[in-house]
Amino acid sequence: MSFKIDTKLELEHLHLLVQSLEEMTDFYKTLGLQILNKTANQVEFxxxxxxxxxxxxxxxxxxxIRPPRTTGLFHFAILVPSREDLAYVIGNLLNVGVPVTGAGDHIYSEAFYLNDPEGNGIEIYRDRPRSEWISDGRGGLVTGTEAVDIEGVMALYDxxxxxTGxxxxxxxxxxxxxxxxxxxxxxYFYIDALGLDIMTNFHDSALFISAGGYHHHIAVNTWQGVGAPVPPEQTSGLLSYTLSLSSQEALQKLVENLHTHQIPHTLENGRLRVLDFNNDAMIFYVR
Incomplete structure (x- = not known):
């Protein structure tokens, strides 16, 4: 039986390198995040x-700033608990003048899109109940990009x-x-070595990958062009993303499988570090 990663895997946080810490801090405060820790060169939200x-x-x-037509972060996605919460967030962002650049109904979710001041994509979305997700009959899920019922969403805006953020x-x-x-x-990297599952192959230009039957924890696409270069070091964008596992046993099994598949990795102080295809660090730990 092929290795499967912990079905209780969760995304914890991402780490961005930015050019203007002050401007970006102000933006993410406006977005509704709260400062947890702050130093001269780093802010945690x-x-x-x-x-x-x-x-x-x-x-x-x-x-x-990251050059165009390079690999890197397409977007990170903030999941709110309900459709009412989605209306609450989007309504308040519009009230303070944060532009929303798009929206999409992806069958299993309703999503709105925007960009931060340095061009990092952000998705804010809510999931439909899993009972409403549509199977593709092959162990994956049907997805698409249809028009969001914006009037229906915003009718819930109170x-x-x-x-309050x-x-x-x-x-x-x-x-x-x-x-x-x-x-x-x-x-080989995501499925064989990391033990994730492909939930959707979108026209061979994007893969939606997850653990535990979720529609996707990670997606990869070639929409910046096949063969797009990795940006130079010290350009803005994603540095790392952290994922948590539910047990020490799950972490150890992942380490063993990475070793079996000869994927370079380091394990230090309980944190497993693996580089993805963009030289961004995936960091796994036990929550």
Missing amino acids: TIPGNTKPILVLSSNEEVT RNRSW LPKGTVLGHIHLNVRVINNATT
């Missing part, structure tokens, strides 16, 4: 009322609900990456 980070920003004097229960839902190519090496 959390969901109001939480004690774990969901986003970390770091900066230094050498950072330049103007009397005071803005992203609502309780909000989490990092998934990470979506631009990559050079999708091929056998891609599936």
Whole structure:
């Protein structure tokens, strides 16, 4: 039987390298995140009322903006608990003038899209109940991009609900990456070595990958062009993303499988570090 990663895997937070720490900090405060810790060169954000980070920003004097048509972060996705919460967040962002650049009904979710000041994509979405997700008959899920019922969503916006930031229960839902190519090496890394499952192959240009039957924790696409280069070091964008496992046994089994499949990795102080195809670090630990 092939190895499967812990079905209780969760995304914890992502770490971005930014050029303007001040401007980006102001933006993410407006977005509804709360500062957890702050130094001269780094800010950790959390969901109001939480004690774990969901986003970390770091900066230094050498950072330049990621060039176009390169690999890296396509977007990170903030999952809110309900459709009412989605209306609450989007309504308040529009009230303060944060532009929403798009929206999509993906069959299993309803999503709105925007960009931060340095061009990092952000998705804010809510999931439909799993009972409403549509199987593709091959162990995966049907997805697409249809028009969101914006009127239906925004009809739930309660103007009397005071803005206190992203609502309780909000989490990092998934990470979506631009990559050079999708091929056998891609599936070997994510499926054979990491033990994840392909939930959707979208026209051979994107894979939606998950643990435990979720629609996706990680997606990869070639929409910046097949063969797009990895950006130079010290350019803005994703540095790492952290995923948590439910037990020490699950972590050890993952380490053993990476060793079996000859995937370079390090394990130090309980944190397993693996580089993905964009040279971004995937960090696994036991929560």
